[in-house]
Amino acid sequence: MSQIAIVGGNGKIARHLIPQLVASGHQPVALVRNPTYKHDLEQLGAQVRMLDIEQDGVEHYAASFAECDAVVFTAGGGPDGNIERKRTVDLGGSLSSIEAAQQAGIDRFVQISAINVDQPVGDDAEPVWKAYVEAKRDADIALRESGLDWTILRPGRLTDDDGTGRVTLGEKVDPISDQQREIPRADVAAVVVAALDNPSSIGRQWDVVGGQTPVDEAVASA
Numbered sequence: 001m002s003q004i005a006i007v008g009g010n011g012k013i014a015r016h017l018i019p020q021l022v023a024s025g026h027q028p029v030a031l032v033r034n035p036t037y038k039h040d041l042e043q044l045g046a047q048v049r050m051l052d053i054e055q056d057g058v059e060h061y062a063a064s065f066a067e068c069d070a071v072v073f074t075a076g077g078g079p080d081g082n083i084e085r086k087r088t089v090d091l092g093g094s095l096s097s098i099e100a101a102q103q104a105g106i107d108r109f110v111q112i113s114a115i116n117v118d119q120p121v122g123d124d125a126e127p128v129w130k131a132y133v134e135a136k137r138d139a140d141i142a143l144r145e146s147g148l149d150w151t152i153l154r155p156g157r158l159t160d161d162d163g164t165g166r167v168t169l170g171e172k173v174d175p176i177s178d179q180q181r182e183i184p185r186a187d188v189a190a191v192v193v194a195a196l197d198n199p200s201s202i203g204r205q206w207d208v209v210g211g212q213t214p215v216d217e218a219v220a221s222a
Contacts, residue, residue: 002027003027003028003047003068003069003070004068004196006018006046007072007073007074009029009048013158013189015041016185017072024193024197030046031049031064032049054085058099065101065106068106069106070106070109072111072196073094073097073110073111075093083127086128091138094143097109108148109146110151111139111150113136113154115154115155115181117133117136121133151204154206155183156183156208157182157183159184161184163189164184165214166210166213166218167208168209169206169208169211172207173209181209183209194219195219198219201219204222
């Protein structure tokens with residue numbers, strides 16, 4: 001059994017990820033800043049440790065990762081218009097997690113990013129969207145250059161629909177319809193579990209959207 005630290009452990013993807021990790025024989029360790037989340041997350045099967053992504057230093061991150069075998073970064077600054085939180089959470093949290101994993105001797109790191117963040121942002125883009133794209137892009141660059149055993153997942157537009165267990169996944173996918181640009185958060189979580197369980201995912205960056213290929217098969221063939 002592996003212990004998997006989840007940064008952003010009360011997020012919408014994390015709440016799908018925790019029971020899926022348990023079902024796959026892993027022990028999820030949810031890292032959260034609010035102790036009121038503890039009961040619900042423990043009911044899902046997680047150990048819970050305290051971590052304030054924006055306020056705690058790298059040493060606290062590393063201590064929170066103690067005895068873990070991998071880190072999954074699922075945190076995000078939320079849908080509001082707070083540009084600063086895109087820098088402090090989406091980017092800063094990732095950078096601190098990467099450095100802390102290195103300090104803690106953890107090689108395996110899976111990061112949830114977003115599709116198309118390497119593409120230029122138009123001058124007419126909303127400032128908060130521009131900040132979000134730049135934060136995700138720079139976090140991905142840092143992880144690729146970290147020397148860790150990384151996997152980067154770049155989902156399309158996230159939904160709360162029931163998971164299908166099927167996706168389209170690859171270094172670059174080109175959905176042909178708006179519906180195919182979407183993916184349930186439950187299916188993103190399933191891809192994280194499959195990636196953790198498949199060493200061939202190390203060093204790979206994948207777009208992932210809705211599709212027809214079973215998750216395990218998609219990860220193995222990609």
